[in-house]
Amino acid sequence: MALLARRNLFHDRIRFTVTLTGIVFALVLIIIQFGLFLGFTTTTSNNIDRSKADLWIVFHSVGYFDTGRMFSERKYYEVLATPGVQQADKYIQNFAYWKKPDGGVENVQVIGFRPGGGLGEPWNIVQGNILDVKQEDGVIVDELYKEKLGVAKIGDRAEIGDHRARVVGFTHGIRSFTTSPFVYTSFKNSLNYTRPASHEDQLTYILIKVAPGFTPAEAQKNLRQRISDVDIYTSEEFSRRTRFYWMFTTGAGLAVLTAALMGLVVGVAVVAQTIYAATMDHIREYGTLKAMGATNLYLYRVLIEQAVWSAVLGYGFAMIVAHFIVQASEKGGALILMPLSMTIGMLFLAIFMCITAALVSINKVTRIDPAMVFKG
Amino acid sequence: MTTPLPSSKTVIRARGLSKLYREGATELRALSDVNLDIHSGQLTLLMGPSGSGKTTLLSILGCILRSTEGRLELLGEDVTSLREKELPRIRRNAIGFVFQGFNLFPTLTAAENVALAMDVRGVRGGPARQRAAELLQEVGLQDRSHAFPSDLSGGQKQRVAIARALAGDPPILLADEPTAALDSTSGRAVIELLQRLAHHHGRAVVMVTHDPRVLSYGDRILHLEDGRLVREEAALVATASTPFLPAVPATANFSAEFPAEF
Numbered sequence: 001m002a003l004l005a006r007r008n009l010f011h012d013r014i015r016f017t018v019t020l021t022g023i024v025f026a027l028v029l030i031i032i033q034f035g036l037f038l039g040f041t042t043t044t045s046n047n048i049d050r051s052k053a054d055l056w057i058v059f060h061s062v063g064y065f066d067t068g069r070m071f072s073e074r075k076y077y078e079v080l081a082t083p084g085v086q087q088a089d090k091y092i093q094n095f096a097y098w099k100k101p102d103g104g105v106e107n108v109q110v111i112g113f114r115p116g117g118g119l120g121e122p123w124n125i126v127q128g129n130i131l132d133v134k135q136e137d138g139v140i141v142d143e144l145y146k147e148k149l150g151v152a153k154i155g156d157r158a159e160i161g162d163h164r165a166r167v168v169g170f171t172h173g174i175r176s177f178t179t180s181p182f183v184y185t186s187f188k189n190s191l192n193y194t195r196p197a198s199h200e201d202q203l204t205y206i207l208i209k210v211a212p213g214f215t216p217a218e219a220q221k222n223l224r225q226r227i228s229d230v231d232i233y234t235s236e237e238f239s240r241r242t243r244f245y246w247m248f249t250t251g252a253g254l255a256v257l258t259a260a261l262m263g264l265v266v267g268v269a270v271v272a273q274t275i276y277a278a279t280m281d282h283i284r285e286y287g288t289l290k291a292m293g294a295t296n297l298y299l300y301r302v303l304i305e306q307a308v309w310s311a312v313l314g315y316g317f318a319m320i321v322a323h324f325i326v327q328a329s330e331k332g333g334a335l336i337l338m339p340l341s342m343t344i345g346m347l348f349l350a351i352f353m354c355i356t357a358a359l360v361s362i363n364k365v366t367r368i369d370p371a372m373v374f375k376g
Numbered sequence: 377m378t379t380p381l382p383s384s385k386t387v388i389r390a391r392g393l394s395k396l397y398r399e400g401a402t403e404l405r406a407l408s409d410v411n412l413d414i415h416s417g418q419l420t421l422l423m424g425p426s427g428s429g430k431t432t433l434l435s436i437l438g439c440i441l442r443s444t445e446g447r448l449e450l451l452g453e454d455v456t457s458l459r460e461k462e463l464p465r466i467r468r469n470a471i472g473f474v475f476q477g478f479n480l481f482p483t484l485t486a487a488e489n490v491a492l493a494m495d496v497r498g499v500r501g502g503p504a505r506q507r508a509a510e511l512l513q514e515v516g517l518q519d520r521s522h523a524f525p526s527d528l529s530g531g532q533k534q535r536v537a538i539a540r541a542l543a544g545d546p547p548i549l550l551a552d553e554p555t556a557a558l559d560s561t562s563g564r565a566v567i568e569l570l571q572r573l574a575h576h577h578g579r580a581v582v583m584v585t586h587d588p589r590v591l592s593y594g595d596r597i598l599h600l601e602d603g604r605l606v607r608e609e610a611a612l613v614a615t616a617s618t619p620f621l622p623a624v625p626a627t628a629n630f631s632a633e634f635p636a637e638f
Binding site for chain 2: 289290292
């Protein structure tokens with residue numbers, strides 16, 4: 001049975017190549033779309049997930065990270081006085097204009113944090129020192145946006161909201177989900193760059209480290225009892241809200257998931273067509289097997305084995321192609337992630353896809369009349 | 377009916393077999409009230425003009441087709457009362473088929489074709505290969521075991537098909553015009569093989585044929601017309617005009633008799 005399955009599958013090499021191409025195309029499409037989805041998801045909430053904060057205090061009804069709204073600095077002091085709070089840092093997120101040295105203008109997201117505080121800092125710093133943002137005009141940007149921001153090296157200058165900015169460091173791989181790159185600087189500098197509307201409302205978030213002996217939930221409860229007009233989220237809650245907003249409220253996530261689903265449908269259709277054509281080519285052989293006393297289950301196993309062989313080989317080639325695409329994406333604007341769980345999951349998806357595709361053929365051989373073997 | 381040889385037994389007993397095909401308002405009676413006993417150790421020829429019901433009868437005897445009426449016993453078991461999903465077991469254990477068009481698997485070698493029939497019966501690996509080698513030796517093709525069907529002559533293909541049909545050591549062998557597509561030399565090799573399988577191995581061989589060249593090999597010749605069994609003849613005496621003569625002596629060793637090019 002196994003031998004027949006393999007021989008029939010590999011016998012017509014052109015058809016088998018078409019089958020493999022269809023599987024590889026479908027899997028790569030699915031990997032790219034799911035990888036983009038994961039990349040987008042990670043990108044949207046990276047600043048929260050990597051903040052090392054336990055809790056985020058945000059202005060009431062602010063739903064996600066990129067639309068932070070300024071609120072009174074007095075709240076910050078109320079937070080510091082709340083039981084369960086070990087550390088609280090002021091944090092700013094706001095959009096501003098970046099004037100490039102050559103005169104062009106880009107929109108950026110300014111992130112203001114307390115250098116050395118450990119909360120809300122940029123990560124993956126590959127050039128420069130994070131403490132250099134304490135300098136009056138020091139900013140850190142990501143290598144990916146050098147060209148977009150018109151800077152190439154440490155010391156290059158630009159302007160943010162009519163204030164001077166000087167690049168003091170570069171990060172690697174911190175993407176923005178919006179078209180506005182992140183510019184990290186000290187909280188103090190960020191006030192200059194973003195020019196809050198009032199002297200009182202001077203922060204967008206408060207990042208909190210919970211004191212030993214308290215759980216985030218306990219600290220969260222204490223804060224809610226003392227501080228009004230704000231929402232208090234654990235990092236996980238705020239991260240999830242941000243991801244959900246971008247992925248589902250905007251439709252961006254649905255778009256890539258739909259494309260992934262289309263990849264699956266195309267894959268099933270292509271593989272089903274080729275496996276069915278191969279089955280029809282060998283239909284008399286299946287009839288002969290039935291006449292010889294083979295059960296339907298025996299024939300199903302032949303077809304399923306062919307489907308699994310197709311899936312495993314297609315998966316192998318797809319992984320090679322996907323590997324290069326994922327590698328290439330690290331240098332591009334859109335991150336495609338392929339974690340181990342997805343790599344393993346794709347194998348099962350490939351097998352599922354090919355077995356689903358084989359169902360058409362299984363239905364066909366189920367209905368074969370073995371009497372056909374006597375006709376001609 | 378012909379009296380069976382003293383050592384033979386009735387392996388197929390058909391009583392009142394009829395087959396009616398319906399398509400819309402149209403009805404076609406392919407078989408009518410066929411009564412038949414087939415004995416082991418005999419080569420039974422089933423003859424008749426096209427459309428007389430030969431292949432339909434063979435299909436019913438082979439449990440591939442169900443009769444509309446009547447009763448069929450194979451090896452004493454009433455198969456007409458069996459459920460559809462039990463019939464493959466009967467085909468695997470009791471019956472071997474030989475087809476006019478050989479129906480070999482083109483992607484498998486001769487030995488693999490035979491081993492596949494073992495695989496269908498749950499015998500795999502070394503025992504299947506061993507049995508395939510024995511059967512190919514029995515039909516005189518031990519030297520062609522690694523050849524693909526496309527590299528075999530028509531006669532050789534049919535002998536591989538016979539080896540495959542013997543894989544389950546079936547007491548009944550049903551052959552549908554196995555010599556029709558063969559030249560006289562190959563056809564003779566095949567009919568002699570079938571005759572030997574009946575006479576020396578005690579199998580009941582039923583062979584549908586149009587081929588007058590094989591008449592002298594049959595122990596019984598049953599004539600069908602319009603779906604009815606109309607006449608039975610006992611074995612013919614071979615004459616010098618019989619194209620396939622001389623028949624292989626009963627004691628001949630097959631594997632030694634067949635040149636490889638058959």
